[in-house]
Amino acid sequence: MSDCIFCRIVNGELPAEKLYEDEHVIAFRDINPVAAFHALVIPRKHIATLNDFTAEENALAGHLLRATANLAREQGLADEGYRVVINCNEYGGQVVYHVHAHVLGGQRLTGAHG
Ligand code: 5GP
Numbered sequence: 001m002s003d004c005i006f007c008r009i010v011n012g013e014l015p016a017e018k019l020y021e022d023e024h025v026i027a028f029r030d031i032n033p034v035a036a037f038h039a040l041v042i043p044r045k046h047i048a049t050l051n052d053f054t055a056e057e058n059a060l061a062g063h064l065l066r067a068t069a070n071l072a073r074e075q076g077l078a079d080e081g082y083r084v085v086i087n088c089n090e091y092g093g094q095v096v097y098h099v100h101a102h103v104l105g106g107q108r109l110t111g112a113h114g
């Protein structure tokens with residue numbers, strides 16, 4: 001998937017300000033932050049949308065979610081709170097079709113759903 005910008009970040013072909021990485025996921029700052037803290041957590045594996053996780057990827061899905069919480073904790077956001085958002089497909093506002101969790105924080109966020 002060399003036409004996928006997040007695969008290119010995974011492969012090191014595009015730069016990103018990485019905050020965390022392990023065997024399965026990478027976290028990096030969003031290039032266009034909409035909150036005081038705004039990072040994206042993605043699987044290394046190309047999975048297009050939240051709809052595309054299979055049962056075989058249950059462990060990966062869980063790992064991705066845990067990695068978002070660990071990142072928030074490491075960034076000092078855990079106690080005050082933060083928001084995790086996964087946009088899915090057109091109506092959800094998804095622009096990059098490599099599934100990613102937005103981690104938003106560092107400020108009081110308005111609106112229940114962003
Ligand atoms: P979506 O709307 O698909 O949920 O969000 C895509 C996000 O990816 C946007 O917040 C956008 O700013 C971010 N983004 C798009 N291209 C790049 C990039 O090349 N590098 C980084 N770090 N973020 C990007």
Ligand code: ZN
Pocket residue numbers: 001004005006007008045046047097098
């Ligand atoms: Zn990809």
